[in-house]
Amino acid sequence: MTGGKSRVRMNVTDNVNDNVNDNDAEGALRTVKNVTIKDVARVAGVSTQTVSRVINNRPDVASDTRTRILKIIADLGYSPNRIAKSLSSGRSYTLGVVGFGLKYYGSTSVLRGIEQKANETGFSIILSLMDKYEVDRVDRILQELFSHQVEGVIWSIPGMGKKIEGLSNRFSESGVPVVFINREQSGGDLVVAMDNRFGGKMATEHLLTQGYHQVGIITGPAGWWEAQQRRLGWRDALEEAGFTDLGDLMVEGDWLPKSGENGLYQLVETVPDLDAVFVSNDQMALGVLRAARKLGLQVPQDLGVVGFDDIPEASYFYPPLTTVQQNAKKLGALSVEKLHHFIRGEESDKVVAMEVSWVKPELVVRESSAKA
Amino acid sequence: MTGGKSRVRMNVTDNVNDNVNDNDAEGALRTVKNVTIKDVARVAGVSTQTVSRVINNRPDVASDTRTRILKIIADLGYSPNRIAKSLSSGRSYTLGVVGFGLKYYGSTSVLRGIEQKANETGFSIILSLMDKYEVDRVDRILQELFSHQVEGVIWSIPGMGKKIEGLSNRFSESGVPVVFINREQSGGDLVVAMDNRFGGKMATEHLLTQGYHQVGIITGPAGWWEAQQRRLGWRDALEEAGFTDLGDLMVEGDWLPKSGENGLYQLVETVPDLDAVFVSNDQMALGVLRAARKLGLQVPQDLGVVGFDDIPEASYFYPPLTTVQQNAKKLGALSVEKLHHFIRGEESDKVVAMEVSWVKPELVVRESSAKA
DNA sequence: CTGTTAGCGCATTCAA
DNA sequence: TTGAATGCGCTAACAG
Numbered sequence A, B: 001m002t003g004g005k006s007r008v009r010m011n012v013t014d015n016v017n018d019n020v021n022d023n024d025a026e027g028a029l030r031t032v033k034n035v036t037i038k039d040v041a042r043v044a045g046v047s048t049q050t051v052s053r054v055i056n057n058r059p060d061v062a063s064d065t066r067t068r069i070l071k072i073i074a075d076l077g078y079s080p081n082r083i084a085k086s087l088s089s090g091r092s093y094t095l096g097v098v099g100f101g102l103k104y105y106g107s108t109s110v111l112r113g114i115e116q117k118a119n120e121t122g123f124s125i126i127l128s129l130m131d132k133y134e135v136d137r138v139d140r141i142l143q144e145l146f147s148h149q150v151e152g153v154i155w156s157i158p159g160m161g162k163k164i165e166g167l168s169n170r171f172s173e174s175g176v177p178v179v180f181i182n183r184e185q186s187g188g189d190l191v192v193a194m195d196n197r198f199g200g201k202m203a204t205e206h207l208l209t210q211g212y213h214q215v216g217i218i219t220g221p222a223g224w225w226e227a228q229q230r231r232l233g234w235r236d237a238l239e240e241a242g243f244t245d246l247g248d249l250m251v252e253g254d255w256l257p258k259s260g261e262n263g264l265y266q267l268v269e270t271v272p273d274l275d276a277v278f279v280s281n282d283q284m285a286l287g288v289l290r291a292a293r294k295l296g297l298q299v300p301q302d303l304g305v306v307g308f309d310d311i312p313e314a315s316y317f318y319p320p321l322t323t324v325q326q327n328a329k330k331l332g333a334l335s336v337e338k339l340h341h342f343i344r345g346e347e348s349d350k351v352v353a354m355e356v357s358w359v360k361p362e363l364v365v366r367e368s369s370a371k372a
Numbered sequence C: 001c002t003g004t005t006a007g008c009g010c011a012t013t014c015a016a
Numbered sequence D: 001t002t003g004a005a006t007g008c009g010c011t012a013a014c015a016g
Helices: A014-019 A037-044 A048-055 A063-076 A082-089 A105-120 A135-147 A162-174 A196-209 A225-240 A257-270 A282-295 A328-343 B014-019 B037-044 B048-055 B063-076 B082-089 B105-120 B135-147 B162-174 B196-209 B225-240 B257-270 B282-295 B328-343
Strands: A094-100 A124-130 A152-156 A178-181 A190-194 A215-219 A250-252 A276-279 A304-309 A322-325 A356-359 A362-364 B094-100 B124-130 B152-156 B178-181 B190-194 B215-219 B250-252 B276-279 B304-309 B322-325 B356-359 B362-364
Touching: A037 A048, A037 A063, A048 A063, A082 B082, A094 A105, A094 A135, A105 A124, A105 A152, A105 A328, A105 B124, A124 A135, A124 B105, A135 A162, A152 A328, A178 A328, A190 A196, A190 A328, A196 A215, A196 A225, A196 A276, A196 A304, A196 A322, A196 A362, A215 A225, A215 A257, A250 A257, A257 A276, A257 A282, A276 A282, A282 A304, A328 A356, B037 B048, B037 B063, B048 B063, B094 B105, B094 B135, B105 B124, B105 B152, B105 B328, B124 B135, B135 B162, B152 B328, B178 B328, B190 B196, B190 B328, B196 B215, B196 B225, B196 B276, B196 B304, B196 B322, B196 B362, B215 B225, B215 B257, B250 B257, B257 B276, B257 B282, B276 B282, B282 B304, B328 B356
Parallel strands: A094 A124, A094 A152, A152 A178, A178 A190, A190 A356, A215 A250, A215 A276, A276 A304, A304 A322, B094 B124, B094 B152, B152 B178, B178 B190, B190 B356, B215 B250, B215 B276, B276 B304, B304 B322
Antiparallel strands: A124 B124, A322 A362, B322 B362
């Protein structure tokens, strides 16, 4: 016997019992129902093709034949084998998703958006997670996804520059389309990105409008494109407002609260008249709030604080945090749409026409920046 | 031609060009490399079997043959088709994971644990998310997973009682093993669970030990098993300490900060001498901290607060939150192990021997409960 | 150590 | 409207 471990099959109906195979010798542990299109065909007294047509909702089946077969399918508890379908049709209806841990609120929301939209468009999701960027792990993940014959991949790993170089090639060689999330555009790659620069600018302008004069920044790790962009937005706003010499106003954190706390200590030391800070994510902003408390600085009177993300806790910080809200779920959904349209070959479609699709974040004003 | 959409194939090498098929008529959009085991075999001048043996690392291949084939595989950029392998071998090496949104820190951590362990044990993960319990969504998810021939399913959806009834049957009918996460055990189902009751008891005992006398509780939604268990742990501790008439000391929340805030308002109204509260998750505890501030209650002097989860922000709350830390990642990993051992048929294995595997949470003491 | 034969479950021609 | 033949890419069983 080839194919399939021998298993005890359930007696679906007597008609198909010739197909039943009791293999106790192997110590069958579980009972696996294994009704195939053939069984259905035999019971219905038709060919497998007719059953196939019914399964796939083809029009060219007599309606009474169809209803009869549908009933038999229900009776037998038949469920089509997608593995076989994929092999024979050459389509897997499967998308690969490569995510970065799930430690951050943003990445999790992206994943939710992806799953939901994939579900709507009839794709299944194969998930791979990576906690840090390791070349051989990347290799194994690509191998896995390609061997699964995924029809597209969503790459949601932070990082810019060199690391990415080879990646696009790997994909174009394989012929599998890929959408990058939150990455710099380059060389025709499909990208879906939050407009972090716009968000950073918006946050900073808000602080200036509120009457703060010395707006520092605590950025995320330099290796993260998001962090870089938010910083550029901050710089844009300050330069447009006529500020120069921003060097001392910047400290780099690592996204965690602790680094936000230390960041503020460092900032006030070098810039004694600092009266506001744009923090690159809400967790670090939480650390900043603690540092301010310890320094005896009143927020927002002595120090204005704006974060980024709008995590669910942000509105309950003390004081409630003004922050840049990003709709990361939308980002995920958009990436699936883009992939989907590309797979269907609609290059002219609006979503794909642009290599980069931007999603705009929104400012949510709360107490931490309400100087007025 | 049957199977596979006609696509332009890359000219791998001249030897295999007879296999190449330029179909511009279909308007081939992308170039798909489609090297099969056959191509490798032809180039190597061996049978496909030999190639198959090399791919699967079988010992019975001459070492020079092996190296030669490996080189050819690399040259051609061949990557095995898992779909075909699955169909022929009857194994998919795929696990289905059904999660509840990803709105809560716990569920996300569970997923991380699952992914990591699955990766270690050679399984791929097909992910399905459900935001609320809808019967037909459940149906579609099961259909999807079964049709993918998953070798097991991890069910990580909250909910107890009736909703679940039919579910176990669906699985046993299908023959696909399932592990439930954080659910009540029943009827021989495999369950992996956090010992929430123990956690709740630990939290409450801690508050009593600290010298608090009236320990209220803000629970999660009644429909959640976790919430119920944590509440029972709270009751255990109080009853053991001789308290009775706990009715007024309990308020139900919905996991969100707002409900924690309102919960405290309500509690202090009915129980004026309340001096401590065990909150069923950290987000609600955050709301409690705000309410305390507004009520003019000093934490921890006037009010002791203990949460549950230990989200990354908890140590930066104001004041830092004492909480019950759950290693949800471990929960996920354990569920994969359990499934894996079950699939391999090692029923005698320790992990599977028990129908329920418990994971113990740990108390993390911070300022919010430090009366002494 | 290697090749031959057969088949996994389904879909795609084409013919009837 | 239906059926027969064929193959997707790979592996199991057996023979040599």
